[in-house]
Amino acid sequence: MSLRNALLSLLTVEPMTGYDLYKVFETSVGHVWHAPDSQIYPELKRMEAEGLITGQDVPWGPRGKKRQYAITEEGIAEFKAWMNTPLDYARTRDPAHLKAAYLEWAQPEPAKEQMRAHIAHHQALLAQWQEKISEMEQGTNSMLERRLANTEPEQQEATIAYKRFTYEGLIARAEAEIQWATRGIELINRLNP
Numbered sequence: 001m002s003l004r005n006a007l008l009s010l011l012t013v014e015p016m017t018g019y020d021l022y023k024v025f026e027t028s029v030g031h032v033w034h035a036p037d038s039q040i041y042p043e044l045k046r047m048e049a050e051g052l053i054t055g056q057d058v059p060w061g062p063r064g065k066k067r068q069y070a071i072t073e074e075g076i077a078e079f080k081a082w083m084n085t086p087l088d089y090a091r092t093r094d095p096a097h098l099k100a101a102y103l104e105w106a107q108p109e110p111a112k113e114q115m116r117a118h119i120a121h122h123q124a125l126l127a128q129w130q131e132k133i134s135e136m137e138q139g140t141n142s143m144l145e146r147r148l149a150n151t152e153p154e155q156q157e158a159t160i161a162y163k164r165f166t167y168e169g170l171i172a173r174a175e176a177e178i179q180w181a182t183r184g185i186e187l188i189n190r191l192n193p
Helices: 001-010 018-027 035-048 073-083 094-100 106-139 142-149 154-189
Strands: 053-060 064-071
Touching: 001 035, 001 053, 001 064, 001 073, 018 035, 018 064, 035 053, 035 064, 064 073, 064 106, 106 142, 106 154, 142 154
Parallel strands: none
Antiparallel strands: 053 064
């Protein structure tokens, strides 16, 4: 259901084609909910069949067409209901931490390489999310600017604050993972003199 609600959240901004949704998804809600296009397009069809969105063919190129989707009142109601319902948290699946629990089975160099890869991965995410906050501060985040253009003035401060809050949480998580993996390298070095 989170994919559905991620798509509904994007369609509250403006009508978009499946391709537009996929591209925006990758640079927006994709930071907190990953979904490939092979999941997005079938979900859009289901949502349209259920009346949560409407679709219409729009011209594309000299002779082509694309399907453009808009959220319906039913879609807005479902999105609001989801937003006002507590989450059911999924059980954790974390391969990096699973491997860390059994590092005594690994050779020191591959174990440290795993930790370095973990650090590099989270440093890249950290930079990406810091850039998103910078874009918000500079007014250069196109999706946020489009959302604000369709948001009542008295709600704009909250819209910006909640987006920033989300990225700050992602930044804190990335920083914690970098610190954890750094301690892992130190532990490997200490246990394997």
